[in-house]
Amino acid sequence: MSIIDWSILLITLLFTIIYGTVKSLRNQSINDYVMGDRQTDWFTIGMSVMATQASAITFLSTPGQAYHDGMGFIQFYFGLPLAVIVICVFFVPVYHKLKVYTAYEYLEKRFDKKTRTLASLGFLIQRSIGTGVTIYAPAIILHATLGWNFSLLVLCIGVAITVYTFFGGTKALNITQKQQAFVMFLGLVVIFFYIVFNLSDETDFNNALALANVEGKLNLLDFSFSFTERYTLWNGILGGFFMMLAYFGTDQSQVGRYLSGKSLGHIQKGLVINGLFKIPVQFFILLTGVMIFIFFHYEKAPLHFNPVNTQKVLNSPLQNEYQYMQMQLSYLQDEKKEIATIYSGQLNQGFNNPMLEMKLKMLHNEEKHIREEAKKIIKTVDHQAETNDKDFVFIYYVINYLPIGLVGLLLAIVFSAALSSASAGVYALAYTSSLDLYKSYVPNKSKKHYLKMTRLSVLIWGGLSILAASIINYFENLIQLVNIIGSIFYGSILGVFLIGFFVKYCQAFSVFYAGLFAQIAVIVLFCLNVISYLWLVIFGTLLTMLIALVLEFLRRRIK
The missing domain is CATH 1.20.120 (Four Helix Bundle (Hemerythrin (Met), subunit A))
Structure with missing residues (x-):
């Protein structure tokens, strides 16, 4: 890398970290630290939610997904707009009215402490693994491609996350994520148009699309109804709806981004922005991968990209x-x-x-x-x-074909994405463990005490995330691991929330054991590997609700 590339990378990262931290140094209470004093505007909420979801894996892996398999991956997001509508109409008004700090606090108000604990533990397990992978994935790809020291990459990303999360809290996350989202999307647009304008003298953009269509890369929709195929129209609409409903409605790494909104209207507007723009952004990223595929019609691609x-x-x-x-x-x-x-x-x-x-x-x-x-x-x-080399396609093109300056911009995108998503994960882990677990079982302490415990939890989870990213390379199939782990736990958690919102008939005892039994059943079904992971969310949700209804009926009959 040139000095210009290094300069662009370091200036971008240092500015976002220092600016966000300095702007948030006045946090004096748990409300400031966790909720940002509930003063976040709708635009910041929308950008923060989108930046949290857009991890470095998105920018490194998605173009490679399109390069090898085409645009069909876009179907994964077809359930998102409907999920956003449901969350805005039913979830957000309840959270806002109760002034909860976390989504799981609602479960104690609706049911009891052990139900809140069950959902919190499910979140902590899946998000701790996901945060480790979020740090590991860009580190191992950059290590393999650029030869940078893997341990140093993990340490730099992890320490940067921990520092500005520790000092800044929610306000720092929201401020820096808005800036990071700007860097990510601006950089992606610049790189896309560079690829298009440098395809070949023998073709243009329209001809490139025609070539891609001939070779099946523009097939957006798969109408087959299969429980084993991962990306079909029905998987995207049904499975994607439940997955996105769980992710944006019950996952504290996302819920925490919009609970800090200054009003109900600001929260709903921010979520609608994400619902409207996520599919076009994802389409744009996939199309970038298709253009790289066409680029290598005129240049020699390697036999294997890793x-x-x-x-x-x-x-x-x-x-x-x-x-x-x-x-x-x-x-x-x-x-x-x-x-x-x-x-x-x-x-x-x-x-x-x-x-x-x-x-x-x-x-x-x-x-x-x-x-x-x-x-x-x-x-x-x-x-x-791991012979799946989709994750290395985009970075291979960047390193070998982008000019000086754009390489640094791309790496700034990768690190910004890693920081935005991993920091949201670390922070959500911290205040879920400190408020949903510690405060529940150690009540009646001062607000300053809980603020100290939350900050201590940031340090603990930041360190654990660095440790997880350092040792997680002993496992395989890491790129899909985040979504798969989420699908294992999201179903039972979402089922508990849906019962809380819509089924007043069911009470704490039935809901707790329904969530527990359904979670065990989902894990067994996953181990049998008979259905796509998107269907696991639907199965877990419906099974939780069914068991809860049956248990509640039996409980009342016995009583």
Whole structure:
């Protein structure tokens, strides 16, 4: 990296951290620290909520998802607008009226302390793992691609998160996340247009879309009804609705972002902004990956995008076999470039050539086959290697093809995203453990005492997140781990909340044991691996509500 790139990266990060911390040094009470004195405006809420969700994994992995599998991943978010409407109409007014500090505080008011504790523990388990992965994912990708020291990357991200969260609280998070969101989206727009304007002299944006469509990258909708397929229209609308309802309505890392709003109207406007813009933003990120896919029609893409895996194979006895496959791919890419150039030229003349389209599809399938065979070689060399290289596609393009300055901007995006999402996670963990657990069982202390305990919890969870990110590399499939872990716990928690809001018939005893039994059942179902993780949320939610109704009926009959 050049001095300019380093300067852009460091200035961006230092400014957001120092500015947010300084603006929030006057926190004197638990209300200031946790709620930001409930003075956050709607625009800041909207940007903060969006920045919390947009982790570094989003910007590193999503373009690679589109590069390999196309735009179908967008279906995951189709349930979000409806979920936002439900939250604004039913969830937010209750939270705002009761002036709760956390979502789980409502459960004690509606049911009892043990129900609040059950939901809090479920959140702490899944969010602590998710926060560790949020730090680990960008660190390991940058380590593999740039050769930076992995432990130092984890430490820098973790310490930065802990410092400005410790001193600033909610106000610092909201202020810095608004700035981080601006950096992320501005940088993404700049990089997208750079890719489009530098595709090739032989094509333009319209022809690039036509090429992508021929090879199946623009297929947005999958109407198949399958419990095992992850990204279909029905998974997105149904499973996505329940997932987003749980995430934005019950996950304290998100709920904490909007509970600090200055009024009910400001909170609802902020959430609506997120509901309106999240799908277009995600579409834009996926389209960036599609443009990179077209870019590599005219430039040589590597056989495997993860440089660590490639180096292991090249230092192994299977080196010659792997290099032969690289040569095969190179010949295929030369042929693809020639066909794509001719096809693009004919499109400019207003002519679609079905024979060329068929040839492009055939070459695309051959390329996929070669890459799959390369993954088998990698697995032979190292059976524990993660052969899914989607997460390295975007960073490979950035490092090798972006000019000086834009590389630093992209890395600023990655670190800003890591800081915004991980800091929200650490902070939510801190005040959930200090208020939902500690304060519940150690009541009648002063506000200053609980403020000290919350700040101490920030340090503890910040340290645990650094530790988790440092050791989590012993596990595989990390990029999907956050959503999968969330899907395991979200269902039972959401079911408890929905009973609280809509089923006055059920009381504490039935709800507590329904949530507990449903959680066990979801874990068993997940271990059997018979349905997509999005359906786990629906299953857990409905099962919790059903068991609660049955238990309440039996309890009343016995009574």
